[in-house]
Every structure is written in structure tokens, then in C-alpha cells.
Amino acid sequence: MRMKRPFIMLLAAGLLAGSLAACSSSNDPSSSDTSENANTPVKLTYWNTNGPGLDGLIKQYQEENKNITLDVQIDEANHKQNLLTALSAGSGAPDIVILTVDDIPQFKKEDYFYNLKDFGADALQKDYLDSRWKQGTSADGSFIFGIPTDSGPMAMMYRTQLFEQAGLPTDREEVSKLAATWDDYFKLGETIKEKTGKPLTTDAFFGAFLPKIQQGGEFTFFDKDGNLTMDTNPAVKEAWDFSAKLAQVGLTAQQPDFSNDWKVGLDTGDFATMFAPPWMLGLVKQNAPNAKGKWDIAMMPGGSANWGGSFLLIPKQSKHAKEAYAFIKWILAPEQQLSVYESNGNFPSTPGVYKDEGFTSKKDNFFNGAPVGEIYPKAAEQVTLMDSINNWSAITNEIGQQLPNVEKGADPERTWTELVSKVKSTLAR
Amino acid sequence: MRTGQAARRFNQRMSDHISGYLYTLPFFAIFMVFGFYPMLYTIYISLFKWDMLGDRTFVGLRNYRLLLTDDPLFWKSIGNTFLIWFESVPFQILFAILLAVLLNQAFIKGKGVFRFFIFLPNITSLVAVSLIFANVFGVKYGLFNYLLTLLGLDRIDWAGDSWATQLAVAALVFWRYLGFHMVIQLAGLQSIPGDLYEAATIDGASKGQQFFRITIPLLTPTIMFSTLIATTGGLQLFTEPFTFMSDLSGAVAAVNGGTNNQVLTVVMYLYKTAFTDHAFGYSSAIANLLLVIILLFALFNSLLVGKLRR
Numbered sequence: 058m059r060m061k062r063p064f065i066m067l068l069a070a071g072l073l074a075g076s077l078a079a080c081s082s083s084n085d086p087s088s089s090d091t092s093e094n095a096n097t098p099v100k101l102t103y104w105n106t107n108g109p110g111l112d113g114l115i116k117q118y119q120e121e122n123k124n125i126t127l128d129v130q131i132d133e134a135n136h137k138q139n140l141l142t143a144l145s146a147g148s149g150a151p152d153i154v155i156l157t158v159d160d161i162p163q164f165k166k167e168d169y170f171y172n173l174k175d176f177g178a179d180a181l182q183k184d185y186l187d188s189r190w191k192q193g194t195s196a197d198g199s200f201i202f203g204i205p206t207d208s209g210p211m212a213m214m215y216r217t218q219l220f221e222q223a224g225l226p227t228d229r230e231e232v233s234k235l236a237a238t239w240d241d242y243f244k245l246g247e248t249i250k251e252k253t254g255k256p257l258t259t260d261a262f263f264g265a266f267l268p269k270i271q272q273g274g275e276f277t278f279f280d281k282d283g284n285l286t287m288d289t290n291p292a293v294k295e296a297w298d299f300s301a302k303l304a305q306v307g308l309t310a311q312q313p314d315f316s317n318d319w320k321v322g323l324d325t326g327d328f329a330t331m332f333a334p335p336w337m338l339g340l341v342k343q344n345a346p347n348a349k350g351k352w353d354i355a356m357m358p359g360g361s362a363n364w365g366g367s368f369l370l371i372p373k374q375s376k377h378a379k380e381a382y383a384f385i386k387w388i389l390a391p392e393q394q395l396s397v398y399e400s401n402g403n404f405p406s407t408p409g410v411y412k413d414e415g416f417t418s419k420k421d422n423f424f425n426g427a428p429v430g431e432i433y434p435k436a437a438e439q440v441t442l443m444d445s446i447n448n449w450s451a452i453t454n455e456i457g458q459q460l461p462n463v464e465k466g467a468d469p470e471r472t473w474t475e476l477v478s479k480v481k482s483t484l485a486r
Numbered sequence: 487m488r489t490g491q492a493a494r495r496f497n498q499r500m501s502d503h504i505s506g507y508l509y510t511l512p513f514f515a516i517f518m519v520f521g522f523y524p525m526l527y528t529i530y531i532s533l534f535k536w537d538m539l540g541d542r543t544f545v546g547l548r549n550y551r552l553l554l555t556d557d558p559l560f561w562k563s564i565g566n567t568f569l570i571w572f573e574s575v576p577f578q579i580l581f582a583i584l585l586a587v588l589l590n591q592a593f594i595k596g597k598g599v600f601r602f603f604i605f606l607p608n609i610t611s612l613v614a615v616s617l618i619f620a621n622v623f624g625v626k627y628g629l630f631n632y633l634l635t636l637l638g639l640d641r642i643d644w645a646g647d648s649w650a651t652q653l654a655v656a657a658l659v660f661w662r663y664l665g666f667h668m669v670i671q672l673a674g675l676q677s678i679p680g681d682l683y684e685a686a687t688i689d690g691a692s693k694g695q696q697f698f699r700i701t702i703p704l705l706t707p708t709i710m711f712s713t714l715i716a717t718t719g720g721l722q723l724f725t726e727p728f729t730f731m732s733d734l735s736g737a738v739a740a741v742n743g744g745t746n747n748q749v750l751t752v753v754m755y756l757y758k759t760a761f762t763d764h765a766f767g768y769s770s771a772i773a774n775l776l777l778v779i780i781l782l783f784a785l786f787n788s789l790l791v792g793k794l795r796r
Binding site for chain 1: 535537538539540549552556557620621624625626627628643645646733734735736737738739741742745746747759761762763764765767768
């Protein structure tokens with residue numbers, strides 16, 4: 058009996074020590090310097106999502122590089138959470154990981170990823186859209202976290218029938234001109250509302266704030282050092298004011314993108330326009346198959362803005378960073394991006410291929426035969442540098458939550474003041 | 487080791503003990519690693535300001551102070567959690583008992599079929615369930631609002647009106663776990679000896695008297711069990727409101743529990759502070775406070791059960 062207590066203590070201590078050791082064992086980054094030759098089999102773990110449509114290319118890469126095996130793991134729902142856990146625990150992170158434009162700002166921490174510049178990635182920059190490339194680097198561009206996958210330059214879908222009913226032109230060129238600036242866009246909305254009774258856009262967040270803020274410059278919510286500037290930067294307030302104005306006069310359908318009501322609205326035409334990057338077109342077809350021929354595509358106000366797209370990064374824990382980089386460089390090269398565009402419709406972030414003939418001639422029958430191969434390259438060129446540092450999504454989340462209240466009649470100024478103080482206390486935690 | 491009978495007996499007892507510990511070791515080992523250690527770590531982390539990638543700053547009890555004195559959303563999330571609990575659980579258990587009593591009647595044919603269909607929601611994928619519910623409670627194209635307009639009534643703003651969203655989520659919880667509680671009550675009913683009813687019938691007790699004098703008292707432990715399960719589950723409510731809101735009005739609404747945070751439960755708030763705001767110390771502090779609340783409830787429950795037994 059006397060031995061009972063020490064025995065348990067010993068057991069407990071052993072277990073605890075074991076588990077602590079397991080949790081704190083970190084990989085030695087220096088071991089990643091692989092001296093293996095090309096024939097040593099290497100297994101690369103790759104945390105992917107369903108978005109980028111790279112499956113066929115991954116197969117091809119393994120066939121061409123017999124020594125490389127790619128272990129592709131997909132857990133869409135917990136992707137970001139798993140990565141956070143693996144990085145902070147010091148083990149369990151993959152060799153390659155994908156991160157969306159929304160998530161990457163929070164992950165730009167130099168201790169956790171390889172600087173792809175060390176592998177010569179800066180030489181690739183010229184092949185990629187500047188706006189997309191800069192989202193994947195540190196604020197001063199010295200640290201390259203990831204190489205961009207596909208891109209999401211936005212254009213404007215419009216419901217031809219509603220334009221007709223409102224006595225407006227339905228030709229793409231003319232519609233683009235009608236909505237050249239945001240003021241024009243607002244006036245367009247008033248005309249449509251007056252003549253048809255239908256609102257201009259889906260909701261105040263996706264239909265106004267998101268694209269406006271993306272056109273607001275490289276530093277909007279934060280300055281280049283990561284300090285909060287959302288309350289002092291006029292571009293942010295301007296985006297808010299415009300969204301609020303749109304909401305207050307009832308130009309938003311209050312059918313936020315991706316909600317069930319939105320899916321039906323795409324079919325029935327409850328809103329006259331909607332901002333859509335190339336990947337959105339697939340979603341529209343999927344959710345509203347009966348709307349074929351009812352939507353067309355023109356340019357959006359203020360040029361364009363980027364919505365969506367991802368990056369491939371190499372966590373510091375990887376022991377095969379060199380092989381991982383070789384894979385990333387190949388799979389995201391212009392040639393491969395073009396083939397993914399042809400097979401899956403993912404829009405390349407490498408403008409060189411936009412001039413390819415197979416590219417420019419592409420039309421989309423679902424959207425009245427709109428020449429997507431001309432519209433989207435033109436949009437992509439107009440995408441300006443945008444905010445991609447610090448906790449961008451904590452702020453857009455707060456704004457996305459509050460705009461529906463303005464749509465329902467809350468005072469925009471008071472909501473804004475409350476929102477800013479809420480963001481401040483959130484960031485202080 | 488010494489020889490001798492006493493020593494041998496001691497050794498025998500000792501090895502019994504050791505084998506006992508060895509048999510329970512797998513559970514404790516797993517519990518230590520996946521239960522106890524994370525719990526201690528959560529307490530430790532809650533004393534820091536930490537975004538999970540980068541340096542931790544020791545802030546002492548600041549997170550708790552902020553939570554308790556300077557965070558209306560935290561209190562709102564607690565209020566929401568209890569409100570949704572209150573709107574779903576009492577009716578759920580009442581209905582479960584009624585259904586169980588009905589299904590326990592001798593005259594009902596095809597009990598297995600009924601039992602299966604009532605239990606079905608519980609094993610249906612939550613993704614499908616919340617998609618259906620989002621269709622029912624859609625603001626513009628929901629089934630419910632369609633029926634209302636047929637009757638010439640106004641639509642209900644299920645996404646914006648706080649009480650409406652809360653009711654919708656409560657309905658989802660009610661529907662999903664009704665079958666589970668019904669099965670538990672049914673098991674409780676079947677453990678009540680039939681001769682009690684026979685004796686009561688001979689003594690001239692009516693069905694109603696039998697229900698209130700025999701069924702309810704003997705079912706009390708089962709009801710308490712159901713209540714405890716529903717309460718601990720209800721306090722940790724997350725997936726149902728999250729996926730429902732996501733289908734109803736998108737990802738932002740899911741993270742915030744609606745435009746007025748009307749269905750933001752404690753666990754949803756914990757999740758938001760961790761994975762949207764990246765305030766992991768703060769989030770850990772919420773987890774610990776939730777633990778305290780659940781412990782209080784468990785204590786209250788065991789006191790109540792103890793009193794009922796006496």
C-alpha cells in the first residue's frame with residue numbers, strides 16, 4: 058500500500074513528461090538542407106483545398122518526377138485551424154500548404170515559413186500580376202511567403218432583362234460605360250429601382266464595401282507597420298459611406314452572397330448586378346442552372362478589384378523545402394496555370410498567358426456568350442495593390458456583420474463609431 | 487525481497503494493485519494526454535495575450551478582467567446560450583416523455599418504425615439538416631415565410647430579428663435531439679415493472695392517476711439524466727447555430743451568430759475570438775469560464791438528484 062502513491066506519481070510524471078516532450082519537439086530547420094540526389098524518393102505532404110483544381114497536374118508531376126510522391130490531404134472545414142495548430146505546436150505541418158487571400162495576412166509570420174526568395178522566387182515575380190504577387194509577400198516585399206495560384210479579378214454580372222425593362226442599353230460596352238464610376242453605378246441603381254422596383258445588388262458588403270475597399274490602396278485598415286488606420290484612412294470611411302448610402306436607399310436586395318436567398322435570387326433575378334470574379338461564374342451555373350442566358354458580363358465600376366485566389370507556402374517545419382519549392386514553381390508556372398484555366402476555369406495569375414489565342418477566344422455561353430477571355434484579362438490589369446497585412450479578416454468580419462443592420466435602418470454614423478471601437482478592443486485582446 | 491507468508495501476501499496484493507492500474511492505464515494515459523494536459527495548458531494560456539503565431543505576452547488575469555467587466559458580447563453569448571436552451575430543452579423533454587409514453591402503449595402497431603423515424607434526425611448529417619432548416623427559414627424564399635404570405639401575413643425576418651433567429655435555432659435543436667431523449671425516456675419507461683400498473687388497475691386507479699402517481703415518479707431519474715445531458719450539450723452548443731447561420735446568410739453571419747449576435751453561443755464566441763480575432767489567450771479564458779459554469783450546473787444537478795433520492 059505504501060508504494061501506491063509514489064507509483065502513481067511516477068506514472069503521472071512520466072506521462073506528462075512524455076506528452077510535453079511530444080508537444081515541444083520541434084524540427085531542426087537546418088536539416089531541410091537536403092543533400093539527397095534526384096533519385097532519393099521524397100514524399101511531400103500537401104494540405105490542399107477543393108478550390109484550385111490542381112489535381113490533374115499533381116498526377117502529371119509525379120509521373121514526370123518518379124522520386125516525388127505527393128500526399129495531398131484535404132480538410133476544407135478545418136484547414137486554417139489545423140495549420141495554426143501545427144505551426145504553433147512545432148510539429149505536424151505539411152511541406153506545402155495552400156492559403157487563401159483572406160487567410161494569408163494572418164499567417165505572414167517570418168518564423169514559420171520559408172522565405173521563397175532564398176530559393177530564387179524573386180526571379181518569378183515578373184511572370185505574375187503585381188497585385189497578386191504583393192499579397193503573398195511582406196509589406197516591404199523582402200520576404201516572399203507564397204506564390205499566387207489562380208486570381209480573382211472582378212467584373213460585373215448584369216441581368217439583361219432588368220436593364221431592358223429600365224430602358225437601359227444591354228450591350229456590354231455600353232453597360233460598362235453606364236457603370237464606369239461608383240457614382241454612375243449609384244445612379245444606375247436609382248434608375249433600375251425606379252423603373253423595375255428591383256434593387257441594384259445583392260447586399261451592401263459584397264455588393265459595395267468589399268470591392269470598394271479593395272480599390273482603396275495597398276494600406277487601408279493598417280499602415281505598413283501593422284498599426285490600425287481604419288478610423289483615419291479616408292478610403293475606408295469612403296467605402297463605408299458608399300455602402301451605407303446604397304443600403305439606406307434600398308438598392309441592396311439583402312440577399313448576401315452565398316446565402317440560400319441569394320442562390321434563388323440568382324435564378325429569379327432579384328438584383329440587377331453582381332460583382333463576380335471568374336470563379337464565381339462556376340458557382341452561378343451550379344446554383345442557378347435555369348438562369349442560362351439571363352446574365353451577361355460587363356466591367357465593374359472603378360476598374361476592377363481582386364476577390365479570391367490562393368497561395369502555396371512552405372512551412373519552416375518542412376524537411377524537403379527544396380523539393381517542395383520545385384513543385385510549387387512548376388505547378389504555378391504560366392504554362393500550368395493556362396492548362397488549369399482550360400480544364401477548370403481557374404483564372405491565371407500570370408498575365409503572360411492572357412495573350413494566348415486559346416485564352417482570348419474563350420466565351421461563356423451561359424452568360425450570353427460573354428467573351429470572358431477578353432473581359433477578365435482587361436479586369437486583371439486594372440486591379441490595384443490591396444491590403445494584405447495583419448488581421449484583415451477580423452475587420453471585414455465586423456463590417457460584414459454591421460452592414461445588414463444599416464440595410465435594416467440603423468444609423469450609419471453611429472454604427473461606424475461603434476464598429477471602430479469594437480475593432481479596437483478586439484485587436485487589444 | 488524477503489520471503490515469508492506476510493511478504494508473499496503483500497506481494498500478491500501489490501501485484502493485484504499493479505495489474506489493476508495497468509488495466510486502467512490506457513484510459514488514464516489517453517485522458518492525461520488529450521484531456522488533462524490540454525486543460526492545464528488552457529489555464530496557462532489564458533494568462534497571456536497570444537495570437538498563436540508569435541510571442542506570448544504575459545498579462546496575468548487581464549483576459550478574465552476584460553471578459554467579466556468590459557465585454558458585453560461575452561455576457562450576451564451566455565444569455566443567448568441559456569435562452570436557446572430554455573426555448574428548446576424543456577419542451578423537448580416534455581415531448582420526449584409524451585412520445586415515449588405513447589410508443590410504450592400496447593395498442594400501437596409498428597413501434598419500431600415510429601421509433602426509427604423519431605430517432606432519424608439525430609443521426610442525419612448536420613450539414614443536410616441545417617441546409618433544410620435554412621430553406622425552411624429563408625427570409626425571402628423560405629417555406630415558413632411562403633406559408634405566412636399565403637395566409638396574408640407579414641414575412642418574418644429570420645436572419646435579422648433576434649427572437650426569430652433564436653426560435654429557429656431552438657427549433658433546430660428541438661427537432662434534432664427529440665428522438666434521442668425519446669429513446670432514453672422509452673428505456674426508462676420499460677424499466678418500470680408492469681405489475682405496479684396491474685396492481686393500480688386492480689385498485690381502481692385511472693390512467694391519469696397511473697401516469698402521475700407511478701410513471702412520473704419512477705421516471706424522475708431518467709428525466710434528470712436527460713436534463714443533464716441536454717444542459718451540458720446545450721451549454722456547448724456550437725455546430726447547429728453555426729452551420730444553420732452559414733446556410734441562412736453566409737459565413738460572416740455564422741462567425742458572429744447573426745447581425746445582432748443573436749445566436750452567438752459561448753462556444754461560438756470562443757471560436758470567433760480564437761480563429762477570427764486570433765486572440766487565443768482570451769479565447770482560453772472564455773473556455774475556462776465556460777468550464778466553471780458547466781461545473782456549477784453539474785454540482786446543482788447532483789445536489790438536486792441527491793435531494794430527490796432522499
